[in-house]
Amino acid sequence: MTDNNRVIIFDTTLRDGEQSPGASMTREEKLRIAKQLEKMRVDVIEAGFAIASPGDFASVKAIADTIKDSTICSLSRALDADIDRAGEALVNANSGRIHTFIATSPIHMKYKLQMDPDKVVEQAVYAVKRARNLISDVEFSLEDASRSDLDFMCRIIEKVIDAGARTINIPDTVGYAVPDEFGHTITQLLSRIPNADKAVFSVHCHNDLGLAVANSLAAVTAGARQVECTINGLGERAGNASLEEVVMALRTRQDVLGLHTGIDATQIVPASRLVSSVTGFPVQPNKAIVGANAFAHESGIHQDGVLKHRETYEIMTAQDVGWNANKMVMGKHSGRSAFRSRLEELGTTFESDAELNTAFARFKDLADKKHEIFDEDLQALVSDTRASH
Ligand code: KIV
Ligand code: ZN
Numbered sequence: 009m010t011d012n013n014r015v016i017i018f019d020t021t022l023r024d025g026e027q028s029p030g031a032s033m034t035r036e037e038k039l040r041i042a043k044q045l046e047k048m049r050v051d052v053i054e055a056g057f058a059i060a061s062p063g064d065f066a067s068v069k070a071i072a073d074t075i076k077d078s079t080i081c082s083l084s085r086a087l088d089a090d091i092d093r094a095g096e097a098l099v100n101a102n103s104g105r106i107h108t109f110i111a112t113s114p115i116h117m118k119y120k121l122q123m124d125p126d127k128v129v130e131q132a133v134y135a136v137k138r139a140r141n142l143i144s145d146v147e148f149s150l151e152d153a154s155r156s157d158l159d160f161m162c163r164i165i166e167k168v169i170d171a172g173a174r175t176i177n178i179p180d181t182v183g184y185a186v187p188d189e190f191g192h193t194i195t196q197l198l199s200r201i202p203n204a205d206k207a208v209f210s211v212h213c214h215n216d217l218g219l220a221v222a223n224s225l226a227a228v229t230a231g232a233r234q235v236e237c238t239i240n241g242l243g244e245r246a247g248n249a250s251l252e253e254v255v256m257a258l259r260t261r262q263d264v265l266g267l268h269t270g271i272d273a274t275q276i277v278p279a280s281r282l283v284s285s286v287t288g289f290p291v292q293p294n295k296a297i298v299g300a301n302a303f304a305h306e307s308g309i310h311q312d313g314v315l316k317h318r319e320t321y322e323i324m325t326a327q328d329v330g331w332n333a334n335k336m337v338m339g340k341h342s343g344r345s346a347f348r349s350r351l352e353e354l355g356t357t358f359e360s361d362a363e364l365n366t367a368f369a370r371f372k373d374l375a376d377k378k379h380e381i382f383d384e385d386l387q388a389l390v391s392d393t394r395a396s397h
Contacts, residue, residue: 086135095142183216191226210234277330307345
């Protein structure tokens with residue numbers, strides 16, 4: 009039975025993520041990441057762009073030969089050689105997909121492709137048919153969809169579905185869309201295209217305005233059922249929608265969105281760390297879900313609240329996404345109860361309130377001078393307090 013509320017997670021870290029300047033990966037590195045994505049139960053892994061280079065072909069092939077539980081996808085332009093090379097790389101895949109695309113916006117058709125719209129439709133249909141002769145699972149993308157004409161999109165989509173495309177991807181290639189508008193586009197496409205029910209509608213949002221995740225959520229609310237995203241939001245320019253944010257937003261707000269994914273969220277932090285170490289791109293400390301501070305509390309008010317009831321300041325647990333635990337960071341904003349609790353965890357209990365008060369006052373002095381207070385600092389501070397009593 010099909011589950012209408014299940015959102016397919018299509019990870020493109022190894023393709024669009026790798027297009028981020030400086031993020032290129034070796035075949036072995038890509039294979040390691042693909043194995044982690046499979047462990048995380050990603051539905052579709054876009055392993056690369058087989059025609060791009062012999063190395064990319066070898067990576068797609070190695071991943072297709074190895075990974076069994078996720079569908080493996082290769083990108084191709086709507087060109088014979090690209091499609092055939094993608095098919096060749098996927099020949100041993102347990103479940104393979106060719107993802108072919110052509111631009112549909114007036115600016116791309118006129119200046120980049122130098123093709124008139126009728127020719128673009130013809131080439132798209134031809135490409136999908138050629139891909140379908142090689143593989144049953146074909147995805148078609150309308151590059152720069154968010155700047156394309158709605159009537160034209162309806163026309164081309166109806167034709168490529170008739171030609172055999174089973175996933176229709178609507179990319180916000182340049183990160184231009186805003187959520188209400190993007191959601192409305194999806195609603196219009198789904199209601200106006202007569203054979204829309206024969207395909208899964210997908211979205212692929214870039215983050216140029218910092219709206220990739222918001223646009224993806226607006227699209228699934230409007231009926232899209234596949235989200236294309238990357239670990240840590242890696243990708244061209246400002247990146248792609250971040251997988252961890254999309255997945256955890258769907259999970260944490262299932263009460264309003266009513267949707268779910270098949271992702272094992274406890275594998276998110278290991279995946280984030282792996283991608284960061286392979287690419288050398290650090291994760292910013294305040295990055296949602298996977299940043300070092302995402303589950304850290306420093307202010308006294310917050311620490312006190314969390315110690316009394318975790319949900320006062322946490323909307324998901326650190327363990328849900330693969331961290332060992334949340335973190336009480338000791339600094340100048342920390343309060344007495346977090347100070348005492350941390351020392352108790354370290355095996356130090358105070359003999360009297362007076363001792364606690366003196367140690368806490370010394371801690372505040374130190375915190376004003378020192379950026380980060382370590383457990384050793386706290387223990388030394390208590391020993392000094394005791395020695396001076
Ligand atoms: O951003 C984009 O339009 C793409 C397509 C090739 C899907 O990456
Ligand atoms: Zn993209």
